[in-house]
Each structure stands twice: as structure tokens, then as C-alpha cells.
Amino acid sequence: MPATNRLAALASPSQAGKTRGGEANVERILDAALAVFAVDGFAGARIDAIAERAGLSKPNLLYYFRTKADLYLAVLRRTLDMWLVPLAEMDTQSDPVAALTGYVTRKLEYARDYPEASRLFAMEVMRGAPILNAVLENDLKRLVASRSALLTRWMEAGHLPRRDPVHLLFMIWATTQHYADFSTQVQALTGRTLEDPAFFAEARRTVLLAVLGRA
Amino acid sequence: MPATNRLAALASPSQAGKTRGGEANVERILDAALAVFAVDGFAGARIDAIAERAGLSKPNLLYYFRTKADLYLAVLRRTLDMWLVPLAEMDTQSDPVAALTGYVTRKLEYARDYPEASRLFAMEVMRGAPILNAVLENDLKRLVASRSALLTRWMEAGHLPRRDPVHLLFMIWATTQHYADFSTQVQALTGRTLEDPAFFAEARRTVLLAVLGRA
DNA sequence: GTCTATAAGCGGATAGAC
DNA sequence: GTCTATCCGCTTATAGAC
Numbered sequence: 001m002p003a004t005n006r007l008a009a010l011a012s013p014s015q016a017g018k019t020r021g022g023e024a025n026v027e028r029i030l031d032a033a034l035a036v037f038a039v040d041g042f043a044g045a046r047i048d049a050i051a052e053r054a055g056l057s058k059p060n061l062l063y064y065f066r067t068k069a070d071l072y073l074a075v076l077r078r079t080l081d082m083w084l085v086p087l088a089e090m091d092t093q094s095d096p097v098a099a100l101t102g103y104v105t106r107k108l109e110y111a112r113d114y115p116e117a118s119r120l121f122a123m124e125v126m127r128g129a130p131i132l133n134a135v136l137e138n139d140l141k142r143l144v145a146s147r148s149a150l151l152t153r154w155m156e157a158g159h160l161p162r163r164d165p166v167h168l169l170f171m172i173w174a175t176t177q178h179y180a181d182f183s184t185q186v187q188a189l190t191g192r193t194l195e196d197p198a199f200f201a202e203a204r205r206t207v208l209l210a211v212l213g214r215a
Numbered sequence: 216m217p218a219t220n221r222l223a224a225l226a227s228p229s230q231a232g233k234t235r236g237g238e239a240n241v242e243r244i245l246d247a248a249l250a251v252f253a254v255d256g257f258a259g260a261r262i263d264a265i266a267e268r269a270g271l272s273k274p275n276l277l278y279y280f281r282t283k284a285d286l287y288l289a290v291l292r293r294t295l296d297m298w299l300v301p302l303a304e305m306d307t308q309s310d311p312v313a314a315l316t317g318y319v320t321r322k323l324e325y326a327r328d329y330p331e332a333s334r335l336f337a338m339e340v341m342r343g344a345p346i347l348n349a350v351l352e353n354d355l356k357r358l359v360a361s362r363s364a365l366l367t368r369w370m371e372a373g374h375l376p377r378r379d380p381v382h383l384l385f386m387i388w389a390t391t392q393h394y395a396d397f398s399t400q401v402q403a404l405t406g407r408t409l410e411d412p413a414f415f416a417e418a419r420r421t422v423l424l425a426v427l428g429r430a
Numbered sequence: 431g432t433c434t435a436t437a438a439g440c441g442g443a444t445a446g447a448c
Numbered sequence: 449g450t451c452t453a454t455c456c457g458c459t460t461a462t463a464g465a466c
Contacts (some may be wrong), residue, residue: 022449039342041258047442060450062443119341122396126334127254129399136403144404167421168404171390174397178389181337188351189359190381205331206382210425237431262460275432411449437462444455 026064028054033075038116041123042072076124076131079117086091086110087143087169091150094158097212104207107176112194118180136140144169168211175207178181221350226353241279248290253331256338257287265392276414291346294332302358302384306365311374312427317421322391330430333395359384376428383426390422412415 003203006039036045044094047068051061065071068196086106111118124132144166179194181184192199208215247268251260262283266276279288301321308314326333339347359381366380394401394409401407408416423430 025449027318039259041256041338041342043255044257044342046440056450057450058442059444059452063449066443068442080328122337123256125397125400127256127259127335127364129403133403140400141404161419161424163424164417164421165393167417170393170397170401170418172420172424173423174389175386176394177353178385182340182385184348185340185351186385188344190347202379202382203385206379206386209376209378209428212423215426241433271431272433272458274434274462277431280459308465430450431466433464433466435463435465439458440457441456441458442455445453446451447453448449448451 005137007073007080007131010137019198021066025054025056029056029061029064029071030075030078033080034116034120037072038119038123041127042068046074047071050119050170073131075120079114080132080135082110082114083117083121084143084158087147090147096154096157100160100211101208104172104176104211105204107172108179108194108200108204108207111178111180112200115180115183118177122177122181170212172207176211179203221354222288222295222346240269240271244271244276244279244286245290245293248286249294249331249335252287252293253334256342257283260287262286275298276402288333289345294329294335295347297325297329298332298336299355299358303328307361311369311372314374315426316368316423319387319391319426320419322387323409323419323422324414326391326393326395330398333392337392337396346384352421359397367392387426394418395418 029050032050033045037051040046040049045068047061050071056060061071065074067140086138090099090103097194110181124130125136129136139169147169148165151160151168154160155162155165183193190196190199194200195204205215244265244382248260249281250268251265252274254314255261255264260283262276263273267284269276276286280289281320290414301318305314306320309315335369336347339345340351362384363380366383369375370380398408405414409415
């Protein structure tokens, strides 16, 4: 059962069976909701703010999503797969070093291109993951177990430096997502972001040196 | 001007000039507030919940802190120095490897012993650091600049592997605070926490291997 | 200093016209 | 499908007795 289905099973969002124009609205609402939830969290988000950003009235937004919780769930659902896919695809590269390098690079690209998605998940996990807990304990846990076994095999074959594979994954997540989740701090301290190609390359090089022992 | 004074200048908390019993209450309120703010964020926190946890009534809490914002500011203020001190003290160790090892170890101990403080700052930064921005742009920026210069000297002298010093600091912060900020996820995936000495040692070893190229 | 009672306002959600 | 108007609960904050 893919993660999307698991989340969908938790509560079906109400946008099923809408017209073409309505579906375009749903997309605009979800975009706006991601932007607001990712900054203010679930509790701090205001439906007015999401509606205004999406260009419609508050009751009209509530026509598409009956409650704030429904909307939050729909945003999480739409964003979740994108977040799990890179790790699942890590073994498609045959060379271990290339596989890990590609994974780190992709994670940094996601942190650069979808910082709001990163912050949304960070906030959800930090408040105890009341919605995502089932996904963490099942889908992600299984995925991490299989990827850890793969990393262990690569290390034992001498292709990668020996590390605890789970802590290594934590390190990759922490370092790459840091540039999205703490971008306010990164920018305050350096004046730069991952949008700057040179800065992106510096970050990538530092993470790869840490993960592989070389860049 | 130390960070505490800078924050204090933003708004003086109202607990000045209270009696002995009152000061004990202030401490209990601040402890309770940290616990609640660190999970629910500023917007999600309920004064009732903080008052109940501190063992007094809501109006009584508001006798000590006139508004929720005052209380939030006071909690940030009390927690801030603890968060900056380890980095400031990094140069007291003469040996570069020992200094960095000590810094990483202390950061992990803080993540283990004060996870709520870590989450409080993470949430504040993730919502754009409306309160802490001045501290980031001044005190922390200066501190990072001086520590970066120190790390660069150590690297050029051949005591440490060459890295971008600022990205190296980001990596240390990200990896160590990850165990506090994402402890829900860490526990869901491994069933363990930094309270477990063996788990702590594994995390420490992984971070040190990344930072120093050896443990 | 601490409480009960209450004011004041915000924000999610609904009613109902168009 | 979209709007204006409105309800209602919840939460901050205050009033005022003890």
C-alpha cells in the first residue's frame, strides 16, 4: 500500500467529482494552503489568508474543503509522495557512490525548489506527527529498513565508508533539509540561498564530503 | 551587547520586582510555557494549558505575564543564551580536534537534555524568526564570523580537513538538533532516543566521522 | 496573589441569496 | 459555484471580590 493511499484512507478529501473550473480552484487552494501552513503551522494558519492568496472568498474555499483539517490533510497528501520518492529510487543507480551522490543532490534540489514542502513536514513532525504518524511507522519505516540493508551491503563490499546506515540517512535528511527549514537563519548569516548556484555547490560539496569522505 | 540584553531590549518582561514566592511561580510558568510552546508553537499554544501545567489559574498566570506574547518572549529570552554558549566556548580548548569534538558532544547533550529548547528555536526560525531576527542578524552573525575564522585557521594549519567553515557549522547544527527536533520521527523509525547511551554514542560517532573525517 | 465571573474579539463554519 | 451576512464557540484578557 503506497503512502498516498494510506493517507487517503485516513480521510477522503472532499474535492472528488468537481467540474473542470473547480479542479483548477482546488489546485490554487492547495498551493495557497501549502504556503500558509508551511509558515504558520496548522494552528496558526488562517483560512482567510489561504482564501485570499488563492483569490476567492472564505466560504467559497470551504465549499471545496469542508474544514480546515480536511484542507491540511489534502495538502499533506499531495506533498507526501514527492518527499518519499527520492529515497525509494536510490537503488536505481548501480554504482553506490553515484547512487548516494544522486540522492544527496536530489534532496538538495528539493530543498531548493520545494522549501515549503520541507517546512510543512518539519512542522508536522515537530508537533508529534499526529497525522503522519501512521505513515512514519509503516511506509517510511519499511523503506528505511530496506535502504539501510542496501547501504550496509555496499559498505561491507567496500564501496562506501562504514557508518551506521540509519544515522547516515538522518544526517543526509538533516543537512539537506536544513537549508529549507532554516532558510531564514541561513540567509541572515550568509545572505545567500540555494538559489545561488555557487552556494548550492558549496552545500552539496560539504554534505558529500561528510557522507562519502570525499567529493 | 550580549544576546540576552538585546532581546531584553525588545520588550521587558513584567516579572521585575516580584516577591520570593512569585519568582518561584515565574520559573514554573516559564518551564510550562516552554513545554507547550515547543509542541504547539506560538499560535497553537493555549494559556489555559500552560497555566494548568504550572499549577495555577489562567488569570493568575496573566498576573505574572500580561500577554501571551510577553510570555513567549520571556521563554525565548531565558533559553537563548544556553543555545549560544557552546559555540562561543569552542575556542577554550586548545587542540582543534578536541575543540570540535567537544562542541559536537555538547550539542548532542543539549539535544538530549533540552529538546524543547531546540524545538522552540526551530519553530521560531521556521516561521521567519519574527522575534529572533535581530539576534540572528547581529549576535549570531558576529559569533559565526569569528568561529568561522578560527576554523579556517585550524584547517589551513592542517589540523582539520578543509571544508567551508559556515557550511560545516550548519552541518553540526542540523545533525545534532535533528535528534531533538525530529525525535518523533527518530523514535518511530528506530524505537530509540538519545537517552539510550548506545544510541547517543552511535549518533555522536556518525557526526564526528562526518565533521572530522575520523572518530 | 489568587480566585470567579465576564467582557471582547477572533476565526471556523453555516445560511441562504444570486 | 460564488458571494454577503451571520452565527457561535473558543481564547485572550480584564474586572473585581477575597
